[in-house]
Amino acid sequence: MITLKYFASLKSVVEKEEDHLDIKNPVTLDQLSDIIAATAPKMGEMIRAKKVLISVNQEMADDDTIIRDGDEVAFLPPFSGGTK
Amino acid sequence: MITLKYFASLKSVVEKEEDHLDIKNPVTLDQLSDIIAATAPKMGEMIRAKKVLISVNQEMADDDTIIRDGDEVAFLPPFSGGTK
């Protein structure tokens, strides 16, 4: 089982903060994005348009990053901490 | 009468903090320096070697600045306020 986490504006896009997904074998982040797009098309679109950064186990990931059982995948809109 | 003020390391050079001088007519700073050098040769040397900045009435002055009765002339070694 992998954990999916959504932050800030993305929580209202997917209407949840956290989700869980059972995957049998390791998948690439690219493949995971397809799985998510199937049930949450708007989210899939944002991922494809690179409007969302994705981390795996708290490290920034890219399309080729492998996701394994137990991993935590987080969807991160552009940061706005600190100040201008 | 003009007031002469000495700061920091210069106080031990001239062995005073403040001095007064009667001048009949306005003099240039260059002329005043000669007058001072006559009684305090080490001070005169430092002025000539530009190791000391001089202000007149709290504004930085140069050789041509005119000094008049009532003026305050200050001898300022290199500043070291703030921190490095």
Add this chain to the structure above:
Amino acid sequence: MSTSTDSKIRIQSEDFSVTEEIETMKKVSRNIGGITTFLGTGRELSKGENITKLDFEHYPKMAEKKMEEIREKAVKDFGIIDMSIIHRIGPIDIGENIVLIVAAGEHRQETFKACEWAIAELKRTTPIWKRETTSNGEVWVQDTP
């Protein structure tokens, strides 16, 4: 979330004291000659809109990790003595403290450079988000990265 001033990396909902953070930093070395701090505060205006409230959210663990990476790189790359980084989360009023970066060094030049780099890097790499409430409602601020 740690709120002890002993920790140099903190994300907390409570306010912090700049003086206390500086005094904690001074204890690191008797050779500190300059301390540059940057304090981010809640502004009333954003793109012409009047803001009534700010709200910050973070990704726990990852945000602290990124802030610690910034601290370590700042010390290494700029030759400063130490750095602390504190960011508040939750609701924040106009004028209140949001983020503090304290860079301490032997001389001032490196502390300015390290502090300015760290706040820019924090905005770039640390998963913290800001929600602004204006008369038009609430919006998550999406600065162009």
Add this chain to the structure above:
Amino acid sequence: MSTSTDSKIRIQSEDFSVTEEIETMKKVSRNIGGITTFLGTGRELSKGENITKLDFEHYPKMAEKKMEEIREKAVKDFGIIDMSIIHRIGPIDIGENIVLIVAAGEHRQETFKACEWAIAELKRTTPIWKRETTSNGEVWVQDTP
């Protein structure tokens, strides 16, 4: 010598509170989004010598005047909202506060630039002198200008 925190330019023998100076600055505008401060502190080491005491002397009136000129030029040239400059005089121990510059602006960039310029300008133009006491005795510090 004024010690009220209302005055933005001060030369005083007493210590100051960075937090109080920042809070005073915040009252100037609700549109402050960034405050950069530089705090100079007494270092133990100078050119390999162990310092036991520092002592600062200033030229009254002229020092305040130069600091006020720095403040006004910083606001004008860098587009910040306001600046305060406080310098202590008299005996100062290792680790103690010496000088504080607070630069407040809408955004952070101009506050860093203004603060860094102001402390360099203060060293260059403000008649304040430092005497260091080491095991070899007392010396007035004569930095190359």
